[in-house]
Amino acid sequence: MQAQQTLRSARSVTTIDLILLAAIVALALVTRLWFWQVQARSGAVPPGDPEEYYRAAIHMLHGGYHDTGKWLRPPVYPAFLALLLPPTRMNVAGALLLQACVLGIGTLVFYASGTQLFGRVTGMVTTLLAALFVPLASYASSLYAEALFVTLLVIGLALIDRALVRNSTRAACGAGVLLALAALTRAVGLYLIPLAAVWIAWRMRHGGSLSIGMGLSDTRLRRVARSKDHGAHIHPSSDVGEGAWKDTGKDASQSEQHIMSDKSDRLEIRSYQLAISLILGALLVVGPWAARNYLAHGRVILSDTNGGISMWYGTVRDDAEEKAGEARLAAVPNLADRQSLAIQMAWENIRHDPARFLARMRFKIASLYALQTRSYAVGDVISIDSRGAPLVQNAGEYRLSMTLLADVQYVALIILAIGGVCFMPHPARAIPTLLWVGLATLLAVLTIGHPRLRLPIVASVLPFAAYALVRLPAGWRHIRQLPRDRRSYMALSGVMVFLALIVSMRYIPWGAGMWYAVPGRSALEAGDLRQAETLLALAHDAHPDNPLRVIDLADLRLAQGDDRAALSLYRRAAEMERRSLYAQAMRAITGAYLAMPDEAAAGLAAIDDYWRSGNDLLEWAWTTRRRPAPDRVVPGDPMALGLYAGFAPATPDLAVGRWTLGEGRVRVRGGCGALAVQLRGPSGRRVDISIDDWGIRKRMIMNGEQQEVRLALSGIRECEFGPELTVHIVSETGLLDLERAPWYTGVAVYEVRVER
Structure with a gap:
């Protein structure tokens, strides 16, 4: 007991x-x-x-x-x-x-x-x-x-x-x-x-x-x-x-x-x-x-x-x-x-x-x-x-x-x-x-x-x-x-058997390259481009077969303003490792900087071939793209990567544009004219369109056909200087297509443009 x-x-x-x-x-x-x-x-x-x-x-x-x-x-x-x-x-x-x-x-x-x-x-x-x-x-x-x-x-x-x-x-x-x-x-x-x-x-x-x-x-x-x-x-x-x-x-x-x-x-x-x-x-x-x-x-x-x-x-x-x-x-x-x-x-x-x-x-x-x-x-x-x-x-x-x-x-x-x-x-x-x-x-x-x-x-x-x-x-x-x-x-x-499985000679050249790459990346982030160039070149020389060292040099060239050299290096890194989504995405973004639609399309196509340009990639690109936005953005266009987020992947029903996931965002260069948004949604669905915190908003009821919404921009302070605007498109969601596109989407956005 x-x-x-x-x-x-x-x-x-x-x-x-x-x-x-x-x-x-x-x-x-x-x-x-x-x-x-x-x-x-x-x-x-x-x-x-x-x-x-x-x-x-x-x-x-x-x-x-x-x-x-x-x-x-x-x-x-x-x-x-x-x-x-x-x-x-x-x-x-x-x-x-x-x-x-x-x-x-x-x-x-x-x-x-x-x-x-x-x-x-x-x-x-x-x-x-x-x-x-x-x-x-x-x-x-x-x-x-x-x-x-x-x-x-x-x-x-x-x-x-x-x-x-x-x-x-x-x-x-x-x-x-x-x-x-x-x-x-x-x-x-x-x-x-x-x-x-x-x-x-x-x-x-x-x-x-x-x-x-x-x-x-x-x-x-x-x-x-x-x-x-x-x-x-x-x-x-x-x-x-x-x-x-x-x-x-x-x-x-x-x-x-x-x-x-x-x-x-x-x-x-x-x-x-x-x-x-x-x-x-x-x-x-x-x-x-x-x-x-x-x-x-x-x-x-x-x-x-x-x-x-x-x-x-x-x-x-x-x-x-x-x-x-x-x-x-x-x-x-x-x-x-x-x-x-x-x-x-x-x-x-x-x-x-x-x-x-x-x-x-x-x-x-x-x-x-x-x-x-x-x-x-x-x-x-x-x-x-x-x-x-x-x-x-x-x-x-x-x-x-x-x-x-x-x-x-x-x-x-x-x-x-x-x-x-x-x-x-x-x-x-x-x-x-x-x-x-x-x-x-x-x-x-x-x-x-x-x-x-x-x-x-x-x-x-x-x-x-x-x-x-x-x-x-x-x-x-x-x-x-x-x-x-x-x-x-x-x-x-x-323990010896386990260590034998995880040990690799590949860590030796990688370690030699990282000896220079770590301080080189730190110098690049701090804006010390001269020091970064010296260290990242040494890192590449120590481990030239690693595409990450090529990407380091591409990032450096982009920071130096040499977009063409950066694009060439991103392309080279993508050839070394075709699955590198970063190399392919930066290839598309840099191609857009250089007004090279074929290059941008090739980068995005490579991503869609191996992965998919879903909203996770779009959100990343939204925070990565730094150049000024254009007057017109077409969601889904390779040239627009980084200018829209909150959207579903490409769907077979749209040759142009993309469906939002309920809360879409598009970045455009403003003006004093009007903002025009072309969109379509199921009949009866409400959609709210607003611009940043300027108090400019409009609600529309979808009729199942393509519609255009226009908002006046004259109330924006210093609109004549073309400030960057973020257009928010918010709506309810519903299942798009159970078999072909099982995403819960809001409205299809074909184009967002600013008329001056």
Whole structure:
């Protein structure tokens, strides 16, 4: 009885715990809201995965699902997004703000996971690590499923441990439900369910629950038995060389305290009952989705149809093969058959050249575990400008200082996690997490080695990193005994393998260039152009193959007023890295400065070919373009990039102009005549047009046809000098076209001009 009371006391949460936990959750909210403010305020929907999730959510709100895309996406994240959009009046930025708040509070799952494995103190530290980990915070406010997937995965793994420790079929069923929800968020989690079931069945058949026989010595078991007889509170301890670091606190004792609370009749549970409960829980979630897919597509689709196509992409040998293969896949209307064909094409490539496939596996693993700083080292930064500001929403890319911080966190967490797994009291409790890490790595090897899969890998091992961090002082006190402990060599081997994956010779020339580039950029921002020219030239000479060093020189020439030289350098940087949105955007803006419409069109076309000129790019260009505005602006015209914002991407119904997202802005050079705005909107929609803070405004009711609104400018002070004016166009929004353009738009703006 006394032992049971002690166990309940160890598990109870004190007032101080609640205060600390609330403070950590508040910190998590602050970090996520900061990232939202930096990367998600534009309300743009990036192309690729985010657009597919968004389209699926919009279809859900209209009673269907997006079944006509390149592949079928799993439904949980679109359903989550569909819940967030209506309260914000279908505003994507508002929905992402709510998402950041929900997932910020969702860091509590890390407390549950750490507490389940190691106790309250480790649970608290795990939550703190999750609150501060940069990639996890940034993905919380992006249109990607990773942050939600991590939340479901972590609590699912914690419930697996709880099921094994307590022989609980309820926990096993709950784990199955949560892992299935994770699998219907990101399909990579689907294969973890049978792996976890096999592990549970094997563990129960050969070793019983995890609270019995999990690395406990006979001496410890006898001590536990005596504690039950005499009601004593056990403080297990051992030297580093014998079992675990000495631990008289609640963290290390909790696992053995479970032994005192488990009743002997639980040991009679049949070996496979927990595994069956987990599978049944998963079927409760996956079953209805699979049945729906069978009715819609005539095939069994358990999660999505993306895996086979990703596997084929991982075997493609050149651009011509990729283009031909995509055309071949697009000709197959059934999404399941399309995936089957992709798998067949992938195996054909593997059989044709197995050596090449095996050789590329190494690069895929390196891509999965590589540092994010490597993008700066090789110059393939896509969405960050030379000032460190994001051009578009692209979670996972940050300014250099934030990238370095994220990499320091990543390396430290992985090293700590390796130590935590090797030195934890009962290493078998780490098996479900290690199964996930191995599975994720294998799937990356078989597909494209996408670095976004690294986030759920790192997040899943946070409890072990936290445990190592908590036990670090005790380990330091016993540091002399570590060489005699074979687990030290296991941990060292794991760390060496990890370091081998992230080390690259590319950092050497990059570091040499950055030695001059950092002070050179500082001099450029301070206006010291002579010093900047000297340093940036040295940086380029040290690392001439890096397009970022060419961009530095282009920015310098632009600051010096040599637009033609700047354009030539931006074009050269874009040739070196065609995906550089900054090089392409500055090519378009500089082409507009030089009145070269072909150059501006080429830059914008390159952006639309790889990405999309959505409102995130428009908002960035609005703050970047510095030259005087013209008398006439046509939204969507490449020459007008930086002169309009708050607009949707190009839509097939408009050859000229663009639709606003409800609050559009256009910048023009003023005068003393009249402002004319040509626009169109659904019949009955009200639109308010105003000019800065001059009190000039007009409301119109749209009639479904193209209309022109005119506002007198004579009331503007010093209008004869042509001051720059910002025209605000505000209206209600509605769905434009569910299939072709699923954006919630206001009115179409064809032209804004000033008549003198």
